[in-house]
Structures are given as C-alpha cells and as structure tokens.
Amino acid sequence: MLKLFSIFSKTFFKFEVIGTENIPSEGNLIIAANHKSNLDPIFVASAVNKKRKMTAIAKEELFKNKILAKILNKVEIIPINRQNPGLGTIKRILKYIKNDYALVMFPEGTRSKTDDFNNAKAGLSLFATKAKAEIVPCTIYSSYKLFKPAKIYFGKPISLEEYYKQKLTSEDHERISGEVMDIIKQNYYKLEKGEI
Known part of the structure; x- marks a missing residue:
C-alpha cells in the first residue's frame, strides 16, 4: 500500500522530499505535520516510506465507510473519537509508538479550510511525553x-x-503542541519563499 502511495505522489505531483536524514531510524517517534488536504497522509507516508514503520490517528467517522475502513485497517490506522478519546485508544497509540512505529499526527486535529493554520491541540504533547517520544516537525x-x-x-x-x-x-500540553506547530509554520513560510 505504501508503494502505491509513493507511485501516486510521484506520478501526479512534482513530489520533493527534503530532510529525511532528520527522521531517526529507531526509537520512540512522532511525526507532526500541518493539515490542509486529505492528500496529506498519503504525502507523509510516501515521504517516510521505507524509513520507518508507521501508524496514524484518524477520526472514527472515516471507518463507517466499509471500503475506506478496509484500506485504513490495512495500513494500521488507529480510529479515535476526537471529542472523547477512550483510555483503550490512548493505550493502543502508546503501544504502537513503543513498538518502534512512527506515529503520524496532525496537531491541528482537523484540516484547515483557509490559507491560515488551526491552533494545535493538546494531543501531540500528551502522546510525546507519555511515550517519551521525539517529535519530527x-x-x-x-x-x-x-x-x-x-x-x-x-x-x-x-x-x-x-x-x-x-x-x-x-x-500546558496545548502550549507545547503550539510551540511545535510554530516550527512547522515557520518552515512552511520558508518553503513558500524558497529558503529551504
């Protein structure tokens, strides 16, 4: 499935990946990205590809579609109730991180429908501190x-x-997540200006 994502990204976009050397090859890890499109998870999966095993969190509503649910389960995506994530879900996420999976997260929690960014939610900091995981912006x-x-x-x-x-x-968790989001935003503006 990851190979298909990679083929899709490279076929239909001028796909460029910078900084993969910053992704640790082992250890507890969260990859935190900005979120403006449904294509974002595909882009991140294509960019990381063989560097790490990956999992991600997705809103549980997506799993109501049987075909989509089959694909999401195949690539080990974890459903979450965004309003009230249960303890079982949190433990499952932490278990994945501690078993050497890179957790892909979108700190904003949902797609930004404007040119601006949404505020970061507490979850990123919560999972990073509980799992003692590094965060790659x-x-x-x-x-x-x-x-x-x-x-x-x-x-x-x-x-x-x-x-x-x-x-x-x-x-505290919201503030810390926001600080990571600020770095993601700064890099966005650098990419926009061609400084990276």
Whole structure:
C-alpha cells in the first residue's frame, strides 16, 4: 500500500522530499505535520516510506465507510473519537509508538479550510511525553493541484525530555503542541519563499 502511495505522489505531483536524514531510524517517534488536504497522509507516508514503520490517528467517522475502513485497517490506522478519546485508544497509540512505529499526527486535529493554520491541540504533547517520544516537525507545502509541486520537509527532532517528570495540565500540553506547530509554520513560510 505504501508503494502505491509513493507511485501516486510521484506520478501526479512534482513530489520533493527534503530532510529525511532528520527522521531517526529507531526509537520512540512522532511525526507532526500541518493539515490542509486529505492528500496529506498519503504525502507523509510516501515521504517516510521505507524509513520507518508507521501508524496514524484518524477520526472514527472515516471507518463507517466499509471500503475506506478496509484500506485504513490495512495500513494500521488507529480510529479515535476526537471529542472523547477512550483510555483503550490512548493505550493502543502508546503501544504502537513503543513498538518502534512512527506515529503520524496532525496537531491541528482537523484540516484547515483557509490559507491560515488551526491552533494545535493538546494531543501531540500528551502522546510525546507519555511515550517519551521525539517529535519530527513535518511541513507540507502544496497547492494540491495535479502535476504541481508538493514539497515535504522534515525538520530536526524535538525532545520534550524536560517535561517527562512534570505534571502537565491540558493548557500546558496545548502550549507545547503550539510551540511545535510554530516550527512547522515557520518552515512552511520558508518553503513558500524558497529558503529551504
């Protein structure tokens, strides 16, 4: 399936991946990306490809479509109730991270329907600190138009080790997730200006 994603991305877009050397080959890892299109998960999967085993979180509503559910289960996507993620779901996500899967996350929680970005949710920081995982900020820069450029940039890994032993509130997690999102945004504007 990942091979098909890669073929799709390279056939229908001017697909360029920068910074794969910043993806650690082992260890607990979350890849955090901006989110403007349904193509984003395909682009990230194509960019990481053979570098790491991957899983991702998707809203549980997507699993109501039987055909889509079959595809999502095949590539080991984890359904989540975005309003009230159950403890079982959280434990399942942490288990994947600790079993050497890179968790792909979109900190905004949902697609941004405008040219701007949504605020980051608490989940990114929560999972990173609970799983003691590094975060690789991933910036997707594309118009999503066929045969136009789609650039994927992986920044240097971010450690949240200073927070591992702290008792963090939801507000703390939102702030920390927001700081990672700021890096993703900064890299987006650099890609836009051709500085990366």
